[in-house]
Amino acid sequence: MIKYLELRNFPVKELRPLASARSAGKGISFRGEEIVVQEAVPEAFAGVDIALFSAGGSISEKLAPEAVSRGAVVIDNTNAFRMNPDVPLVVPEVNREAIYEHKGIIANPNCSTIQMVVALKPLYDHYGIERIIVSTYQSVSGAGWQATEELREQSRAVLNDEEVNANILPVGKLSKHYQMAFNVIPQIDVAQENGFTLEEMKMVRETKKIFNDESIGVTATCVRVPVMRGHSESVYVELKSDYELSEVRELLKRAPGVIVQDAIEEQVYPMPIDAEDRTEVFVGRIRRDLTHPRAVNLWVVSDNLLKGAATNAIQIAEALVSEEK
């Protein structure tokens, strides 16, 4: 996020990096200057206009209200407030207007939801959406840099015929950990009572909230694949009215934040290695469904660390600032 504040020339008067007591005192670099990290105590938020939170749900729950009570607007990148009815859940390309209904906290959606709703927004506006069936191919960086490091270590071990250690994936805090290298794990986040995982239910609930439409049906299967960075999604979308494929392609091409890479006959389609370090959502494999006359299939890829997290948070901040002007 700090890198993107800098890259996008965000109007920062003062950057105040906050972290745990353990990291306080360390330096970070911003616009060529060295800034000392302070401890994230309630008082540290005095005088802050916009507070960007990304240190886990429990930290947000504890400190976001403290920041708000000191006058800051919090943009929270965790799951803590996303489904709170008083907290707007925002993807600027989709529901920018919701930002201005905030009561101090604005939530950044889950990475896998963000890229999907950006791709679906033009179809929702033009045809309406009946339901969505999505299967994801999610990279390990969504589970933190330690998970990325573990994938590297495990891959090296497999290639060298050495013992493979698994301590993080699929869910750090659960008891069982599985090899991710050269494997696929159909679990992201903890199990829910209905047999879905929390990640899957995030996609279900957040999509409805962002479109402000409880009538959209969503079913998700969230799967971790041995990719460092970039989430991919196979999305089946049942529209409310008939469509022409050429029109769908045209709508997507004109949609903000979307890049269409769609020419299977020339082997052109989005892939996570190509999406790395890009802030857009890439859409390809656009094709008429074979089982339903109003359904279309899409392949959606984006950098989960950028549009799926940092970029979206900064875009919310930009919208906030432009409104306040």
Add this chain to the structure above:
Amino acid sequence: MIKYLELRNFPVKELRPLASARSAGKGISFRGEEIVVQEAVPEAFAGVDIALFSAGGSISEKLAPEAVSRGAVVIDNTNAFRMNPDVPLVVPEVNREAIYEHKGIIANPNCSTIQMVVALKPLYDHYGIERIIVSTYQSVSGAGWQATEELREQSRAVLNDEEVNANILPVGKLSKHYQMAFNVIPQIDVAQENGFTLEEMKMVRETKKIFNDESIGVTATCVRVPVMRGHSESVYVELKSDYELSEVRELLKRAPGVIVQDAIEEQVYPMPIDAEDRTEVFVGRIRRDLTHPRAVNLWVVSDNLLKGAATNAIQIAEALVSEEK
């Protein structure tokens, strides 16, 4: 296949390994004996009862009729005859009876189709199937051992920060090749006119043919993931009648060739590393769809080299032999 003929104690009187002129003269081991490979010329099929073909579609097209004219029954593992109306396409757990309608050639279906239909068979019989929406996570061994070797080489190169070479995937004979290591490629086999790939259309057409039911709707998205061995599939199934989830689980548990691994709350689900060297189809993540009252979601994993190829071919041969007895 030779290994499985041995392991399953198939009644082989004489094994006659045939290959290209280049491989003729080499030795292979069978039941502790060394057998010399002969050149696959038409005359080599004289006296053969069952001919197992697995050397690519063009070889099958040329030599299968030669084998048949010499009295052999051909079990073909390529795409050459699968959709030929005179050729049964067989997965013994699903349509064993079709074997006996052969006119000399029996086709082994595509790996991604086989594991799916084995899992769907009990649901088809009990409820009927309206339509299927499947997204696959296919391992590189489906593209041959060279692709597996390339994934190893590329992975090593990425980990060592060296240049990555891509010469095989996604489709050897096409002009563009992409990095598979730590990436996901949404193309398996060549593009078709409707925007789907041939692999996707194989799943569509073969499923209908195996169930002998053109009314089943199938849409597939076939994706290659950096896994050595074992295909995974996220399958949405719309049934023709209402169902109880407990009954679906029970039907799957009793289905031949199926092992249910389904307890997300205990982190139990199928994964490709666990399916390696197993001949069964593993099913988990069984859950009620959130968007359709008659739909169920499944996660289906199997070893694409075994049940997806060799094991299924030998099972067909076993059925043939048991009939002939």
